[in-house]
Amino acid sequence: MxxxxxxxxxxxxxxxxxxxxxxxxxxxxxxxxxxxxxxxxxxxxxxxxxxxxxxxxxxxxxxxxxxxxxxxxxxxxxxxxxxxxxxxxxxxxxxxxxxxxxxxxxxxxxxxxxxxxxxxxxxxxxxxxxxxxxxxxxxxxxxxxxxxxxxxxxxxxxxxxxxxxxxxxxxxxxxxxxxxxxxxxxxxxxxxxxxxxxxxxxxxxxxxxxxxxxxxxxxxxxxxxxxxxxxxxxxxxxxxxWLEKFAAAGRRPFHRHDSVVPADMMRISMDSGTAKTMLGTVVRIPYLGNQLAMTVMLPAPGREAAVRDRLVRELPGMLGQLAPAQVILTMPKFxxxxxxxxxxxxxxxxxxxxxxxxxxxxxxxxxxxxxxxxxxxxxxxxxxxxxxxxxxxxxxxxASSGSSARPIEITLDRPFWYVIHDLATKVPLFVGYLADPTAS
The missing domain is CATH 3.30.497.10 (Antithrombin, subunit I, domain 2)
Structure with missing residues (x-):
């Protein structure tokens, strides 16, 4: 028309x-x-x-x-x-x-x-x-x-x-x-x-x-x-x-930008995907059904600004295939x-x-x-x-990393990026940054 x-x-x-x-x-x-x-x-x-x-x-x-x-x-x-x-x-x-x-x-x-x-x-x-x-x-x-x-x-x-x-x-x-x-x-x-x-x-x-x-x-x-x-x-x-439920892990220190706060943490041992790059560590947490997931990027110490500045390059990789691994993950509730x-x-x-x-x-x-x-x-x-x-x-x-027979322990006790996404289409639903799990 x-x-x-x-x-x-x-x-x-x-x-x-x-x-x-x-x-x-x-x-x-x-x-x-x-x-x-x-x-x-x-x-x-x-x-x-x-x-x-x-x-x-x-x-x-x-x-x-x-x-x-x-x-x-x-x-x-x-x-x-x-x-x-x-x-x-x-x-x-x-x-x-x-x-x-x-x-x-x-x-x-x-x-x-x-x-x-x-x-x-x-x-x-x-x-x-x-x-x-x-x-x-x-x-x-x-x-x-x-x-x-x-x-x-x-x-x-x-x-x-x-x-x-x-x-x-x-x-x-x-x-x-x-x-x-x-x-x-x-x-x-x-x-x-x-x-x-x-x-x-x-x-x-x-x-x-x-x-x-x-x-x-x-x-x-x-x-x-x-x-x-x-x-x-x-x-x-x-x-x-979640595909597998976390267990409460009590209060542990979380290192904010300029101070440390006690944060309620949770812990899980799971078969997942992970990768390690020069900028940090990536780990995937699947939701029930294995069609959706949260993938987190924990910047390496001192590389927080670099991750943010290179997020355009890093994010597609976070949504892609990760190396299978047994992961023991500890992260804050927020x-x-x-x-x-x-x-x-x-x-x-x-x-x-x-x-x-x-x-x-x-x-x-x-x-x-x-x-x-x-x-x-x-x-x-x-x-x-x-x-x-x-x-x-x-x-x-x-008007990017290889798999390991030994469990990989990852603790998210300092600021990190995360994305909630669809696995098949790789469509990002949410992109977030946790600086302080005690802030509302």
């Missing part, structure tokens, strides 16, 4: 659109129930197209770009900091890829470069395949000694202003077709113009429901106003226990929440036009729009049972 363009309307028209993505849930507990109600009951604006079937695997180019983007944004956001860090490259990509389908011209080109997006059709189908394949990881899992349930699902939802959307030309049809075909969603109508607080509460409730109440306030007070015209939300829910200024990072990567009055989102709507803010919030908790992790992103638019 051809895109019908129109000249910008006069000034004083609303120019605000909010796009939001949330990723969250629980990884670790074998007793989790699924998400509850779906509060979307209003009329929908949706393209009458079926969602594309997934390919056998996402392309190597898609996974490589996503992994490199995750490493780059993590390295940039963590630069100069000695605090805990966590982000979700997949959540960010899903939110911003939906946004990219409405961008044109130089705005689109800057987004592609800053976000490492490739060809738009390939990007869309790659994320469509990734989302649907990850959903297949769900189900009951059992070993000779452990039974549990893995739940992994991804939901996308658009919320459009009901008054604005009454105009049949408010939203470009190819844009609606793209989000339906590749992201499986349509647009629920909300009263942004007259009841912005109620609309914001409704969106936050939807996110909380999709993330098992791990993200309860994705949109902060005041983000939704009477000028808001669109909110795009992505939610990913993940629940899985739980914390972080917020990242994604807008600042993306601007430093050359994505400027999207945030300016010269932004071109004409493939989304005839009205002039620009991004005004991007918020990304993550939470994680790790204990003997598994990992509890969640993340949320809001995009706001205004």
């Amino acid at each position: 051809n895109v019908i363009t129109s000249a910008p309307r006069p000034a004083l028209l609303p120019r605000r659109v909010v796009l939001a993505a949330a990723l969250g849930g629980l990884v670790g507990s074998p007793f989790l129930a699924g998400c509850g109600r779906d509060p979307i009951t209003s009329d929908m604006v949706r393209a009458n197209v079926d969602r594309n079937r997934p390919d056998a695997m996402p392309t190597a180019a898609t996974v490589d770009s996503l992994t490199r983007f995750g490493a780059e944004i993590s390295s940039q956001a963590q630069a100069g900091s000695h605090n805990n860090f966590l982000c979700s490259p997949l959540s960010l990509w899903l939110a911003l890829a939906m946004t990219r389908n409405g961008a044109a011209g130089r705005t689109a080109a800057e987004m592609d470069k800053a976000l490492r997006f490739g060809d738009l059709a390939g990007l869309n189908q790659g994320l469509n395949t990734t989302s649907q394949l990850l959903a297949e990881r769900s189900g009951k899992q059992q070993t000779s000694s452990r039974t549990g349930k893995v739940a992994l699902r991804i939901a996308n939802q658009l919320f459009g202003d009901q008054t604005f959307s009454k105009d049949p030309n408010a939203w470009r049809r190819p844009f609606l077709a793209a989000v339906a075909r590749y992201y499986g969603t349509g647009m629920a109508l909300a009263d942004f113009q007259h009841k912005p607080a109620d609309a914001q509460r409704r969106i936050n409730d939807w996110v909380a429901d999709q993330t098992n109440d791990k993200i309860t306030k994705l949109l902060p007070d005041g983000m939704i106003t009477g000028d808001t015209r669109l909110v795009l939300v992505n939610a990913l829910y993940l629940a899985a226990p 739980s914390y929440r972080t917020t990242i200024d994604v807008k600042l990072v993306l601007r430093s990567r050359g994505m400027e036009l999207a945030f300016s009055d010269s932004a071109d989102f004409s493939l989304m709507s005839p009205q002039p729009l620009k991004i005004t803010d991007i918020a990304h919030q993550c939470t994680i908790g790790v204990d003997e049972e598994g990992t509890e992790a969640s993340a949320a992103t809001a995009v706001v638019l205004d």
